[in-house]
Amino acid sequence: MDILSWSVYAVAVPAVIFAGISKAGFGSGAAFASAAILALVLEPGSALGIMLPILMLIDVTSLPAYWRRWSWRDARLLILSGLPGVILGALFYDWADPDAIRFLIGVVAVGFVVWQAALKAGWITLGQRPMGPVAGSAAGVTLGFTSFVSHAGGPAAAVYLLGRKLDKTTFQATTVLTFWAINLSKSGIYAGMGIFTRDTLLLDLALAPFAVLGTWIGIRVHTLVPERVFFGITYALLTVTGVKLIWDALV
Secondary structure (H helix, E strand, O other): OOOOOOHHHHHHHHHHHHHHHHHHHHOOOOOOHHHHOOOOOOOOHHHHHHHHHHHHHHHHHHHHHHHOOOOHHHHHHHHHHHHHHHHHHHHHHHOOOOHHHHHHHHHHHHHHHHHHHHHHHOOOOOOOOOOOOHHHHHHHHHHHHHHHHHOHHHHHHHHHHHOOOOOOHHHHHHHHHHHHHHHHHHEEEEEEEHOOOHHHHHHHHHHHHHHHHHHHHHHHHHHOOOOOHHHHHHHHHHHHHHHHHHHHHOO
């Protein structure tokens, strides 16, 4: 499908607004749903290439609202341990074919929903005791890898930060800072691997105002909209898109 077609634009606009709301207001855990949605209509590489500059724009737009409200200790640990994960992700991406990437994005999407359901059911408990540097390093490597291949580093970061018992705003600010740095490190590798193209960057320019709009909405609703409502919609989207991507990859 032509990246610059109206049909892609029609899918990309709501996906980008959703990413802005999720990253700026709800800890970025589900922002990768936008890449999964785009991967339904585009090659996974194109979907990832389109979303990274958008996610970076959202990061920069969000930073002032949460400036110095983060936990620098936790952000530093996740960033430093996330960089080796980014390199591992790049090696995997260079080796894998599009269906393997599509399958991985689908598995991460469905796995995220299953994980959240297990938390809600009480099968998994977090925050009973603060997580230490070993757990933080493991989370960092995981978020670096999954962030590179599917922009899905949010769940790994959330597992660690929830275990650190941070308040809602500190949690949000720490994710914003962490993924600003991780996405910045990914951008150079993406460029070197040819994931960015003229068409993906042109589409990014057209989508930029919608990314800023989503970010503005996310910051405003951070304290107004119940997380249960927002993530209920997110889980439904992720389940449908994840299953579809897995099916497409296998069939």
